[in-house]
Amino acid sequence: MAEHMTEHIALVVNGTPREGDVEPRRMLVQFLREDLELTGTHVGCDTSQCGACTVTIDGMAIKSCTMLAVQADGANVKTIEGMQAADGSLHALQEGFWAKHGLQCGFCTPGMIMAASDLLARNADPTDDEIRHAIEGNICRCTGYHNIVLAIREAASLVRAGASAPTPTSITA
Amino acid sequence: MATAVQDVLGTSVRRTEDPRFITGKGRYLDDIKLTGMAHLAILRSPYAHANIRSIDTTRAKTMPGVIAVIVGADIPYNPLPMAWPAGGASGLQNNVSTPRTLATDSVKWTGEGVTAVVAETPEQAIDALEAIDVDYEPLPAVVDAEKATQPGAVQLHENAPNNIVFDWTVGDKDGTEKALAEAEVVVRERLVNHRLIPNPMEVRGDIGWYNPGTDEYTVWMSSQTPHIQRLLLTAFVTGIPEHKVRCISPDVGGAFGTKIFCYADMALVMFASKLIGGGRPVKWVESRRESYGSTIHGRDHITYVEIAGRRDGTVTGVKVKTFANLGGRLSTIGPGIPTTLYGRVLSGCYKIPNVYAEVTGVYTNTTFVDAYRGAGRPEATYVIERAMDLFANEIGMDRAEVRRKNFIPKDAFPYDNPSGLGTAVNGEKIYVDSGDYEPAMDMALKTAGYADLEAKRAEAKTRGKLLGMGLSTYIEVCGVAPSKWIGAVGEGWGAAMWESSNVKVHLTGKVIVTMGTQPQGQGHETTYAQIVSHELGIPMDDIVIQHSDTQGTPFGYGSYGSRTSSVGSTAAIKATDKIKDKARRYAAHMLEASVDDIEVDGAEYRVKGSPDKKKTIQEIAFALDLGFSLPAGMEPYLDETAYYDTPNCTWPFGTHIAIVEVDEETGETDLVRYVAVDDVGKKINPMIVDGQLHGGIAQGVGQALWETAVYDDDGQLLSGSMMDYALPRASWLPSFELGETVTPSPVNPLGVKGVGEAGCIASTAAVANAVNDALSPLGIKHLDMPFTAQKVWHAIQATKGGRA
Numbered sequence: 001m002a003e004h005m006t007e008h009i010a011l012v013v014n015g016t017p018r019e020g021d022v023e024p025r026r027m028l029v030q031f032l033r034e035d036l037e038l039t040g041t042h043v044g045c046d047t048s049q050c051g052a053c054t055v056t057i058d059g060m061a062i063k064s065c066t067m068l069a070v071q072a073d074g075a076n077v078k079t080i081e082g083m084q085a086a087d088g089s090l091h092a093l094q095e096g097f098w099a100k101h102g103l104q105c106g107f108c109t110p111g112m113i114m115a116a117s118d119l120l121a122r123n124a125d126p127t128d129d130e131i132r133h134a135i136e137g138n139i140c141r142c143t144g145y146h147n148i149v150l151a152i153r154e155a156a157s158l159v160r161a162g163a164s165a166p167t168p169t170s171i172t173a
Numbered sequence: 174m175a176t177a178v179q180d181v182l183g184t185s186v187r188r189t190e191d192p193r194f195i196t197g198k199g200r201y202l203d204d205i206k207l208t209g210m211a212h213l214a215i216l217r218s219p220y221a222h223a224n225i226r227s228i229d230t231t232r233a234k235t236m237p238g239v240i241a242v243i244v245g246a247d248i249p250y251n252p253l254p255m256a257w258p259a260g261g262a263s264g265l266q267n268n269v270s271t272p273r274t275l276a277t278d279s280v281k282w283t284g285e286g287v288t289a290v291v292a293e294t295p296e297q298a299i300d301a302l303e304a305i306d307v308d309y310e311p312l313p314a315v316v317d318a319e320k321a322t323q324p325g326a327v328q329l330h331e332n333a334p335n336n337i338v339f340d341w342t343v344g345d346k347d348g349t350e351k352a353l354a355e356a357e358v359v360v361r362e363r364l365v366n367h368r369l370i371p372n373p374m375e376v377r378g379d380i381g382w383y384n385p386g387t388d389e390y391t392v393w394m395s396s397q398t399p400h401i402q403r404l405l406l407t408a409f410v411t412g413i414p415e416h417k418v419r420c421i422s423p424d425v426g427g428a429f430g431t432k433i434f435c436y437a438d439m440a441l442v443m444f445a446s447k448l449i450g451g452g453r454p455v456k457w458v459e460s461r462r463e464s465y466g467s468t469i470h471g472r473d474h475i476t477y478v479e480i481a482g483r484r485d486g487t488v489t490g491v492k493v494k495t496f497a498n499l500g501g502r503l504s505t506i507g508p509g510i511p512t513t514l515y516g517r518v519l520s521g522c523y524k525i526p527n528v529y530a531e532v533t534g535v536y537t538n539t540t541f542v543d544a545y546r547g548a549g550r551p552e553a554t555y556v557i558e559r560a561m562d563l564f565a566n567e568i569g570m571d572r573a574e575v576r577r578k579n580f581i582p583k584d585a586f587p588y589d590n591p592s593g594l595g596t597a598v599n600g601e602k603i604y605v606d607s608g609d610y611e612p613a614m615d616m617a618l619k620t621a622g623y624a625d626l627e628a629k630r631a632e633a634k635t636r637g638k639l640l641g642m643g644l645s646t647y648i649e650v651c652g653v654a655p656s657k658w659i660g661a662v663g664e665g666w667g668a669a670m671w672e673s674s675n676v677k678v679h680l681t682g683k684v685i686v687t688m689g690t691q692p693q694g695q696g697h698e699t700t701y702a703q704i705v706s707h708e709l710g711i712p713m714d715d716i717v718i719q720h721s722d723t724q725g726t727p728f729g730y731g732s733y734g735s736r737t738s739s740v741g742s743t744a745a746i747k748a749t750d751k752i753k754d755k756a757r758r759y760a761a762h763m764l765e766a767s768v769d770d771i772e773v774d775g776a777e778y779r780v781k782g783s784p785d786k787k788k789t790i791q792e793i794a795f796a797l798d799l800g801f802s803l804p805a806g807m808e809p810y811l812d813e814t815a816y817y818d819t820p821n822c823t824w825p826f827g828t829h830i831a832i833v834e835v836d837e838e839t840g841e842t843d844l845v846r847y848v849a850v851d852d853v854g855k856k857i858n859p860m861i862v863d864g865q866l867h868g869g870i871a872q873g874v875g876q877a878l879w880e881t882a883v884y885d886d887d888g889q890l891l892s893g894s895m896m897d898y899a900l901p902r903a904s905w906l907p908s909f910e911l912g913e914t915v916t917p918s919p920v921n922p923l924g925v926k927g928v929g930e931a932g933c934i935a936s937t938a939a940v941a942n943a944v945n946d947a948l949s950p951l952g953i954k955h956l957d958m959p960f961t962a963q964k965v966w967h968a969i970q971a972t973k974g975g976r977a
Binding site: 023025033037038039040041042043044045046047049050052079080081083084090094097098099101103104105106107108109110113128129131132133135136138139140141142143144145146147148149 | 185187188190191192193194195196197198199200201203204206296372373374375376424425426427429460461462693694695696860861863864865867868869870871872894895896900901902903904905906908909932
């Protein structure tokens with residue numbers, strides 16, 4: 001076996017610079033979960049179907065189980081752990097999911113919230129249909145999506161009313 | 174006393190478990206990292222049926238990071254237990270084959286575990302699997318339950334001729350055949366209730382830790398039933414004494430039945446941790462692909478139904494023959510699902526005088542089949558609800574009116590159904606205790622605009638769409654179950670079904686409640702706290718609900734069968750009753766009054782007629798827990814445990830109506846509206862109850878329209894990943910229109926019935942009836958699920974003389 005089987009990467013995660021030495025085959029989700037111990041990002045399927053591993057990179061929702069950690073070198077990554085404000089107050093999406101019972105077992109929830117943050121950054125007042133299409137890459141087995149749609153709609157209205165806006169691109173490194 | 178505590182019972186308070194889940198701080202099995210933890214991977218059979226000639230692990234043992242390689246012959250454990258044989262008329266089962274911790278001589282499905290590697294990292298363990306050489310002797314396979322029973326079929330087990338696990342019957346055969354012979358109309362159909370892969374979003378996993386210092390094991394498991402698993406793993410599998418094992422379920426990311434059962438991997442991580450020594454924990458987490466072969470599947474029935482009746486709409490008899498596919502070996506309660514939970518509820522909410530069912534349980538070279546959300550009752554509902562439609566269409570009578578004519582009348586309760594639900598061999602009976610089916614159906618019909626169906630159909634036709642409306646008037650037996658009944662029902666269920674709760678009011682007035690049930694997303698921490706707050710007058714914020722750890726919670730049977738709200742909640746109320754009783758006796762001591770003179774109002778214990786003489790539950794707890802002054806014979810502390818055995822099951826019912834549009838050109842089906850009127854009794858937290866219904870509806874719709882597990886003839890699972898198995902997505906579903914009627918259950922003090930499975934039990938039949946209704950103008954009488962565009966397109970083309 002070769003001595004140097006790892007690559008060095010440096011990226012920003014939830015506003016904090018992080019570095020690591022990773023095997024080239026290491027997926028971003030494993031780097032986040034195992035190396036950085038950010039276990040809020042989940043693995044649900046390994047085939048990029050379920051979206052439990054969704055994080056944002058420079059504001060765009062991506063599935064971290066299908067992105068190599070080395071591909072995230074230099075990127076701005078945000079995970080569910082980075083959604084609360086510095087004072088601990090909840091993000092509008094977290095508030096919306098709580099208020100509208102947008103989660104049951106909670107396993108898909110972090111990915112669902114990250115996917116929705118991408119939507120709300122692009123569309124401040126989405127229709128139900130737009131919401132359903134925006135999260136169609138994220139599978140929830142518990143809610144039938146009914147309350148997730150209400151939760152995202154609630155979050156959008158909270159943002160429009162001045163609550164903490166989704167700021168996936170405002171990370172300061 | 175402070176201001177009165179707000180009564181939260183029956184209100185939609187926010188869930189107390191949500192803050193950890195919405196911030197990424199949930200702690201699921203795979204989130205747990207323990208010092209020195211090693212990782213286990215399992216090599217699984219690539220063949221559906223093969224003998225194992227030899228296994229060579231030499232190369233694997235030299236791979237980087239490998240600590241141990243384990244084969245089945247290394248493990249002295251017994252095969253996994255099977256706790257619910259069919260028994261009854263089929264006699265005692267003597268042909269049980271269950272999985273071993275690892276297979277030894279043969280494999281019976283693709284995915285059966287053969288060899289395991291323990292390594293320093295998960296990647297190293299997986300890499301080493303590829304260096305294991307297993308010499309298989311491949312054998313022919315059979316995957317279809319009906320074909321497997323035919324002469325000449327491949328035989329899986331020497332002790333199960335014709336692959337038959339059991340031939341089970343229920344009901345009155347002669348009476349039913351007479352009813353069929355004498356009927357004005359008999360409709361016959363073959364119905365396939367296809368196989369499903371349940372797919373909770375969190376896969377399963379376990380961590381086993383052998384502590385060499387104490388000779389004790391701890392097993393973390395993504396399980397609905399940690400107490401039962403400790404019992405099964407110790408008493409039946411490993412021989413390790415029960416008091417030497419602790420089982421813990423951390424946050425569980427959905428289950429839907431799949432995590433009820435005893436799995437080989439649970440025993441494997443225990444064995445591996447002790448094997449490698451050093452007190453190192455061993456973790457195994459299945460991949461999704463692996464899960465599709467190693468975690469149970471659901472449904473998979475082939476059914477021949479005959480429904481008989483008069484032209485005035487009266488149904489006089491139903492006869493059913495079902496082949497139930499149970500897989501290559503039996504899962505923990507596999508035979509109980511298509512018997513007790515299916516055959517005994519086939520008559521649904523109808524007063525049908527003659528019902529007879531034969532169920533043949535069958536081994537095939539497929540993953541084992543066990544309880545998946547609804548477990549037998551969705552299959553029964555599908556059969557009777559499709560049959561009612563077929564009968565109505567045959568006699569040219571409105572489908573809703575045929576149902577109305579045959580409903581069990583509301584003055585007929587308690588009702589003893591003829592398919593034998595009520596009668597146990599020891600004479601114990603349970604009854605359908607309550608119901609009022611017409612108001613729920615009328616509400617659903619009105620909401621859905623059923624009266625305007627033909628006009629809607631005509632309008633849709635102008636858009637090239639075939640519109641259909643489907644009804645499902647379901648009844649559910651849940652809140653399982655009276656122990657003396659389930660233990661004697663004739664099917665040989667090997668366990669009781671009571672529940673437990675311990676309530677402690679601590680010195681500071683804070684309350685810790687420990688429960689024998691186990692949540693997987695249902696919000697138990699919230700609903701139980703609502704109940705205890707209501708009972709004790711203590712704010713929810715001062716109450717914590719603990720569960721899912723055999724160390725520190727009373728033994729309980731876990732959560733499944735929609736039993737938590739009715740059986741578990743009542744245990745909690747019984748425990749608070751004991752707390753209140755003791756607090757009242759101690760208040761009398763503190764206030765120097767007679768116990769009979771103490772009245773309880775929320776948190777206040779007052780002397781009747783002297784409203785100023787009172788103590789709060791917090792003051793009582795403080796003094797009683799200190800114990801400086803105790804009346805004769807009273808023990809210190811407010812700490813009470815209750816075990817509750819329910820006198821009956823509960824009987825939710827309702828009417829669901831699906832409205833679909835089928836594109837006549839492409840065969841694509843769109844669910845455009847979904848109306849559900851459910852009677853689940855009283856609601857502890859309406860928001861949570863509605864959420865359970867939403868999720869259940871979506872899963873049932875998924876079966877009808879998209880989901881299906883497909884094996885090829887060699888037993889290879891073709892739908893072996895989420896890329897191939899179509900789970901419902903947000904853009905495929907509408908929002909659901911819920912209504913309710915409320916008939917409180919007479920069984921428990923809360924009047925609740927249980928709601929975890931109702932949506933899933935009702936919705937598959939509603940959608941199937943809707944699609945068949947949409948296709949009926951083309952002359953199509955019955956099409957099986959799932960209604961993929963390809964299948965529907967072929968059916969439409971066949972009616973037009975095109976491709977079939």
